[in-house]
Amino acid sequence: xxxxxxxxxxxxxxxxxxxxxxxxxxxxxxxxxxxxxxxxxxxxxxxxxxxxxxxxxxxxxxxxxxxxxxxxxxxxxxxxxx
Numbered sequence: 001x002x003x004x005x006x007x008x009x010x011x012x013x014x015x016x017x018x019x020x021x022x023x024x025x026x027x028x029x030x031x032x033x034x035x036x037x038x039x040x041x042x043x044x045x046x047x048x049x050x051x052x053x054x055x056x057x058x059x060x061x062x063x064x065x066x067x068x069x070x071x072x073x074x075x076x077x078x079x080x081x082x
Contacts (some may be wrong), residue, residue, distance in 0.1 A: 001058050002037040003044055004072050006065035008054035009033050017046035017055055026077070034075045 009032040014063075016028045018033065025039040026046075035055075047055050056062070061069055 001042050002040040002058065002072075003035050003046060003055055004058050004061050004069050005033050005035055006054050006061060006068040008052040009050075012052050012054065014050045014051045016051055020045045020049050029075070034072050036076050037073055038076065054060060 011031065013029075015033075021042060022045065023039050023041050025036045025041075032054075033056050042057070044057055045056060047057065056065075058069055
């Protein structure tokens with residue numbers, strides 16, 4: 001299980017959530033932040049720190065953003081496996 005960044009993060013440049021991550025699991029691209037599922041320790045410290053309510057525990061992602069679970073995994077698959 002991991003935490004997942006969803007659509008509300010698109011275009012957001014707040015990094016309150018990043019600063020509390022004890023394992024530096026966050027990565028950024030031109031659009032949004034992503035959480036590396038292989039690094040995340042599921043402490044959920046980032047969830048209450050997100051000012052735009054874009055981060056959820058994987059099993060609590062709202063239905064309309066469920067596709068972001070796979071988008072987070074795919075981001076790191078591309079990042080590390082080309």
